[in-house]
Amino acid sequence: MDVNSSQGRMAAYMRDHQDKVVGRWTELVLAGLRGRTSAPEVRHELDDLYSLVLRAMSGADEQALGELRAALAELSRSRARNGFSPSETALGVFALKDAVYELVADAAELVPEYLAFSRMMDDLGLLTFETYAAAREQIIADQAASMLELSTPVIRLWEGIIAVPLVGTLDSARTQLVMEKLLETLVATGADHAVLDITGVPTVDTEVAQHLLKTVSAARLLGAECIVSGIRPQVAQTIVSLGIEFGDIATKATLADALAHALSRTGQRVEKADPA
Amino acid sequence: MERVPISKIGTTLFVSIQIDLQDESVMRLQEDLADVLVATGARGVIIDITAMEVVDSFTGRMLAMIGSISRLFDAETVLVGMRPAVAITLTELGLSLRGLRTALNAEKGLELLNGRA
Numbered sequence: 282m283d284v285n286s287s288q289g290r291m292a293a294y295m296r297d298h299q300d301k302v303v304g305r306w307t308e309l310v311l312a313g314l315r316g317r318t319s320a321p322e323v324r325h326e327l328d329d330l331y332s333l334v335l336r337a338m339s340g341a342d343e344q345a346l347g348e349l350r351a352a353l354a355e356l357s358r359s360r361a362r363n364g365f366s367p368s369e370t371a372l373g374v375f376a377l378k379d380a381v382y383e384l385v386a387d388a389a390e391l392v393p394e395y396l397a398f399s400r401m402m403d404d405l406g407l408l409t410f411e412t413y414a415a416a417r418e419q420i421i422a423d424q425a426a427s428m429l430e431l432s433t434p435v436i437r438l439w440e441g442i443i444a445v446p447l448v449g450t451l452d453s454a455r456t457q458l459v460m461e462k463l464l465e466t467l468v469a470t471g472a473d474h475a476v477l478d479i480t481g482v483p484t485v486d487t488e489v490a491q492h493l494l495k496t497v498s499a500a501r502l503l504g505a506e507c508i509v510s511g512i513r514p515q516v517a518q519t520i521v522s523l524g525i526e527f528g529d530i531a532t533k534a535t536l537a538d539a540l541a542h543a544l545s546r547t548g549q550r551v552e553k554a555d556p557a
Numbered sequence: 558m559e560r561v562p563i564s565k566i567g568t569t570l571f572v573s574i575q576i577d578l579q580d581e582s583v584m585r586l587q588e589d590l591a592d593v594l595v596a597t598g599a600r601g602v603i604i605d606i607t608a609m610e611v612v613d614s615f616t617g618r619m620l621a622m623i624g625s626i627s628r629l630f631d632a633e634t635v636l637v638g639m640r641p642a643v644a645i646t647l648t649e650l651g652l653s654l655r656g657l658r659t660a661l662n663a664e665k666g667l668e669l670l671n672g673r674a
Contacts, residue, residue: 457645460645460648461641464641464645467661468641468661471661471662471665473660473661473665495648495649498648499641499644499648500644501653501659502636502639502643502648502653502654502659503641503659503661504635504637504659504660504661504665504666505661
């Protein structure tokens with residue numbers, strides 16, 4: 282059997298019943314999306330897709346299939362970005378199979394054509410799933426990058442004193458970024474004291490301590506003294522039981538203590554104003 | 558071989574390294590500095606490495622050694638003007654230059670020396 286001509290017959294049949302099929306298709310998709318998209322919007326999307334499907338099936342022009350795939354990919358990407366689930370996304374394609382099946386159920390002579398059509402829809406369904414997964418991966422990668430950016434602010438606490446509040450796990454990539462930003466800020470502000478606050482670091486093991494020590498010794502090479510603050514009681518216990526030595530690096534319980542220490546080291550004092 | 562000039566300002570020797578040091582130049586600097594320290598009786602040495610984009614492990618060790626030599630003549634050495642990238646490299650190499658004082662720039666280095674005097 283010539284696939285192209287059978288596809289053509291199917292396309293012609295589907296074109297004759299376009300309104301009915303697209304109507305049913307819209308219903309099925311809307312039921313699946315549970316009211317997160319308006320009916321006219323879905324109808325409009327599906328109308329476009331349907332005509333592309335017909336053009337691709339009739340085999341009249343070769344670009345149609347490419348256009349159809351591009352349109353589906355775009356649709357899956359926007360679904361992925363708007364937080365739809367993968368099955369809700371793939372449903373958009375598979376629902377057309379159901380809609381057409383209901384139509385063909387009355388016309389027994391079209392069953393082989395329907396099977397070919399069904400194969401094509403399965404391929405397209407896989408494509409939407411693949412695009413969906415790729416789009417989600419991209420979103421995750423973007424978020425990881427922006428988290429890395431967000432999580433390393435360097436704050437100027439006082440004239441000559443800067444602070445780095447560390448939040449989250451301190452791995453090699455984070456350490457590298459923190460170190461670079463800290464050193465750049467030291468050069469830019471001419472600060473000679475830096476406070477590394479680890480209140481937001483959930484656990485301190487030997488690796489994290491190693492990274493902290495590295496950051497401190499890099500800052501020392503630029504002539505800045507570092508103070509590690511925000512050591513919680515449990516963290517202190519872990520540090521001692523692991524036998525981690527902070528050597529001659531000043532450690533303080535809170536950021537306030539560290540600031541007071543840095544101020545006294547630079548010969549400054551903060552006191553209450555005289556009640557006037 | 559290029560030589561690094563050593564200038565005396567008051568009781569401080571000022572060494573500004575403007576070239577990417579060859580191993581020989583560093584060793585020569587070490588010798589020259591020891592001679593000048595003996596001749597002048599200077600109390601402090603400031604080594605400015607602002608212009609250095611590359612500091613390898615040998616140069617790092619030699620700089621630390623210069624610090625130890627100066628201390629024998631009762632002179633304090635301050636390394637100033639290290640670039641962030643150089644600091645990161647030295648840390649990764651495991652060279653923390655203990656025994657050598659560091660400051661952000663020449664001005665702060667001078668303050669450090671004067672504060673001790």
